[in-house]
Amino acid sequence: xxxxxxxxxxxxxxxxxxxxxxxxxxxxxxxxxxxxxxxxxxxxxxxxxxxxxxxxxxxxxxxxxxxxxxxxxxxxxxxxxxxxxxxxxxxxxxxxxxxxxxxxxxxxxxxxxxxxxxxxx
Amino acid sequence: xxxxxxxxxxxxxxxxxxxxxxxxxxxxxxxxxxxxxxxxxxxxxxxxxxxxxxxxxxxxxxxxxxxxxxxxxxxxxxxxxxxxxxxxxxxxxxxxxxxxxxxxxxxxxxxxxxxxxxxxxxxxxxxxxxxxxxxxxxxxxxxxxxxxxxxxxxxxxxxxxxxxxxxxxxxxxxxxxxxxxxxxxxxxxxxxxxxxxxxxxxxxxxxxxxxxxxxxxxxxxxxxxxxxxxxxxxxxxxxxxxxxxxxxx
Numbered sequence: 001x002x003x004x005x006x007x008x009x010x011x012x013x014x015x016x017x018x019x020x021x022x023x024x025x026x027x028x029x030x031x032x033x034x035x036x037x038x039x040x041x042x043x044x045x046x047x048x049x050x051x052x053x054x055x056x057x058x059x060x061x062x063x064x065x066x067x068x069x070x071x072x073x074x075x076x077x078x079x080x081x082x083x084x085x086x087x088x089x090x091x092x093x094x095x096x097x098x099x100x101x102x103x104x105x106x107x108x109x110x111x112x113x114x115x116x117x118x119x120x121x
Numbered sequence: 122x123x124x125x126x127x128x129x130x131x132x133x134x135x136x137x138x139x140x141x142x143x144x145x146x147x148x149x150x151x152x153x154x155x156x157x158x159x160x161x162x163x164x165x166x167x168x169x170x171x172x173x174x175x176x177x178x179x180x181x182x183x184x185x186x187x188x189x190x191x192x193x194x195x196x197x198x199x200x201x202x203x204x205x206x207x208x209x210x211x212x213x214x215x216x217x218x219x220x221x222x223x224x225x226x227x228x229x230x231x232x233x234x235x236x237x238x239x240x241x242x243x244x245x246x247x248x249x250x251x252x253x254x255x256x257x258x259x260x261x262x263x264x265x266x267x268x269x270x271x272x273x274x275x276x277x278x279x280x281x282x283x284x285x286x287x288x289x290x291x292x293x294x295x296x297x298x299x300x301x302x303x304x305x306x307x308x309x310x311x312x313x314x315x316x317x318x319x320x321x322x323x324x325x326x327x328x329x330x331x332x333x334x335x336x337x338x339x340x341x342x343x344x345x346x347x348x349x350x351x352x353x354x355x356x357x358x359x360x361x362x363x364x365x366x367x368x369x370x
Contacts, residue, residue: 010332011287012195016202017280024209055291055332084288084337086345088352095356102353104346106284106339109277111346 002028003120004046008038008064009053009082014105018051018082021109022116035059039067047077049119051112054083054090062097069098078119082107170314173307180304184297191290198286205280209273216269223262230257285339294333 005027007018015031022029030045032038036058038050050068054061061081068074081094084105094102101115233253237245 011290013198013202013283013286013290016199016206017284020202020206020209020280023206024213055334057332060332084291084334086336086349091349091352092356095353102349104349105287105337106281106341107346108281 002026003048004028004030005116006030006032006038006041006045006047006050007052008032008035008050008056008061010034010056011053014053014082017109018112021112025113025117027116027120033057035061035064035067038064042068042074049078049080049116051080051082051116054081054085054094062093065094065097065099080112080115080119082112170311174311177304177307177311180300180307184300187293187297187300191293194286195290198283202280202283205276205283208276212269212273212276216266216273219262219266219269223259223266226257226259226262230259281341288337288339291333291335291337294331295335295337298331298333298335 003026005022007015007029009015009018009031010033015033019029019031030041030047032041034056035052038052039059041047052061052064056064059067061083065079065081068077068079078100079098080101080103081099082103082105083090083094085091086104091102100119103111103115230253233248237248240248
């Protein structure tokens with residue numbers, strides 16, 4: 001059965017690029033444009049991993065991760081941050097919220113695949 | 122009857138009054154030139170005000186154009202990424218087919234080589250030199266497979282480079298945000314000057330809840346990611362240690 005990855009990013013370019021990079025390895029990709037949509041879709045779709053941006057309208061990435069982690073059901077769900085924010089404070093905030101990895105934009109598809117396969121092997 | 126002292130005071134006051142008039146006489150040309158200066162300045166200020174008002178009114182057009190540039194590049198980038206996706210899939214299929222052909226070619230070669238012991242020495246040499254070496258496609262297929270691998274790598278690099286669109290979109294959103302602030306300030310200035318409201322007629326329509334990183338930069342250097350990894354590893358390890366301590370306390 002295909003592993004399902006939820007990609008939350010307000011940039012269609014990034015969603016498409018992540019999708020292309022992961023589809024090749026047989027992952028099923030669900031794309032959403034913000035944290036709100038991600039939270040709406042989560043209860044209805046069996047998701048194995050989340051890749052999220054931090055700067056998003058409505059519900060940002062930090063809020064999304066915190067909300068997910070506050071739910072017992074998703075405590076162990078792997079979450080990878082994909083963002084252009086690179087200050088120490090933002091990285092530490094990402095860790096405190098409960099992210100499992102932090103990738104900077106622009107990123108290499110091989111690195112994304114490596115991080116994803118670490119959690120979904 | 123006025124006393125001598127009162128008369129002296131009266132003359133002093135009159136003298137003071139004379140001085141005031143005399144000063145006033147001197148002041149009149151200055152006030153006159155000030156009036157002239159004001160007369161000349163008012164149209165100038167009105168011109169400045171008019172220019173500011175016109176420039177402020179043009180700002181929404183500029184922000185809309187920036188917004189449409191972002192939308193257009195976003196659409197074009199997605200289209201290119203779709204093509205890269207198709208190209209990648211085609212290359213994967215070509216690679217798969219070529220690998221199949223290569224395996225069959227090797228099998229064929231092995232089979233033909235197995236026939237060599239059945240031939241006499243002279244025919245065997247002729248067979249190896251003329252037939253096997255001239256008709257083997259394995260080497261060429263290997264070279265082509267390398268080319269396909271290189272093309273796959275190139276198409277991946279194109280896709281990676283297209284992320285520049287996301288970064289520039291964030292930079293343009295930052296510019297739009299700054300322009301919006303400038304327009305607000307200029308409009309307030311004009312409103313103070315002649316009670317004209319610019320924003321009522323020329324509002325900027327930026328997307329609601331627009332979110333962007335004002336410091337977004339496009340860089341292919343691996344150093345920033347290494348720094349992030351280092352911070353992430355340090356902090357995550359600390360978190361893990363804290364969890365272990367908590368478990369065994």
